[in-house]
Amino acid sequence: MxxxxxxxxxxxxxxxxxxxxxxxxxxxxxxxxxxxxxxxxxxxxxxxxxxxxxxxxxxxxxxxxxxxxxxxxxxxxxxxxxxxxxxxxxxxxxxxxxxxxxxxxxxxxxxxxxxxxxxxxxESSSFSILESSHSFEQFTATQQADERKHQIAVYESLLKPFGLSFQELVKVSPSHEDSRKTAIQIAQLIVETDEFYEVLQTKKKLPIKELEELVEVSRKTLERQRKFIIAIAILLKSDLHYIKDYLKGRMS
CATH class of the missing domain: 1.10.1740.10 (RNA polymerase sigma factor, region 2, helix turn helix motif)
Structure with missing residues (x-):
């Protein structure tokens, strides 16, 4: 359909x-x-x-x-x-x-x-993918640590139904910058397209055939980056701003 x-x-x-x-x-x-x-x-x-x-x-x-x-x-x-x-x-x-x-x-x-x-x-910027809307400068070191632990726990709970974990995310991040950017754009496209996100949520998998037609990325590449794309899509849909900031730095 x-x-x-x-x-x-x-x-x-x-x-x-x-x-x-x-x-x-x-x-x-x-x-x-x-x-x-x-x-x-x-x-x-x-x-x-x-x-x-x-x-x-x-x-x-x-x-x-x-x-x-x-x-x-x-x-x-x-x-x-x-x-x-x-x-x-x-x-x-x-x-x-x-x-x-x-x-x-x-x-x-x-x-x-x-x-x-x-x-x-x-209302997010048209030209950025992973960006934070909250500043954490006002937090003390202890508060930052507590907030990080809390958001990681929340993120873990969101990833669990997909058989993923927070620890896996950085490990499965594409090594090449262009590939990483493409994967993040695909995740953003999934989040911004109701039909695609519904498939992700209900079937716990990527709409591979549809994405292959739409983004001109091979099936092999989509399947290889599947875990990373799913994890980023879930993150983009969340309000876990601390983790977005953290990963933005780790994957830039």
Whole structure:
């Protein structure tokens, strides 16, 4: 069901490396390449918007204009050394922009949006993955130690149903920085896509087939990084800010 929904979401006109080379050229001011990207990836923008809004989005819809603006912004802000995949980065940015638009419209019309992502999930920065919203500078050394122990215990309880532990997380972290960034982006995509997160929670496994189509990562890579992706997804969904800070330092 999910696979049928997202198939065709990402055009395969260029390989990942070729596409990102074009993105860099557009970012550096090549207007011809920029216009070609915006034209060639119109189906991607419409299908991404339709997937997020759960209805057909055409070029006449405001949501399409927002998706195109977000795609253009993704080109402007894309950094190859920080964003492992341009299409995944663009998908996440389009999603955030559309959700923000839908929420503003809902507040204006005073409509309930019970099915949308909570404010705490969409108000995070568009360009960071593991970030902390709490400062622990005010804690004493003892308080920090107590808080760390408490959050590790909570995290352990969240990981246990998946057969994982906190101690395993750093061990299973991909050794190469690009691979680690890609895995974290995949975890973020799972957290931000209700269908994917539901599969993770109910079946206690990754939606491998769907992710393979969406993020252009091989099945072998997804299976090899399975534990790490699951652990990061669970962490991103939590409010364990101390652990997020700790792991951000250990895995940078």
């Amino acid at each position: 999910i696979l049928a929904t997202i198939q065709g979401l990402f055009p395969k006109k260029q390989s990942k490396n070729d596409l990102e080379l074009l993105v860099i050229q557009a970012k550096e001011g090549n207007e011809e390449v920029l216009n070609e990207l915006l034209s060639s990836y119109t189906p991607f923008m419409k299908k991404t918007a339709s997937f997020i809004c759960k209805r057909y989005i055409g070029e006449q819809d405001d949501e399409y204009s927002i998706a195109m603006y977000a795609f253009h912004e993704a080109i402007v802000h894309f950094e190859h050394d920080k964003n492992a995949s341009f299409l995944t980065f663009a998908h996440l940015l389009i999603r955030r922009k559309l959700i923000d638009f839908i929420r503003k419209e809902a507040r204006r019309k005073e409509i309930s949006l019970g099915q949308m992502t909570s404010d705490s999930e969409i």
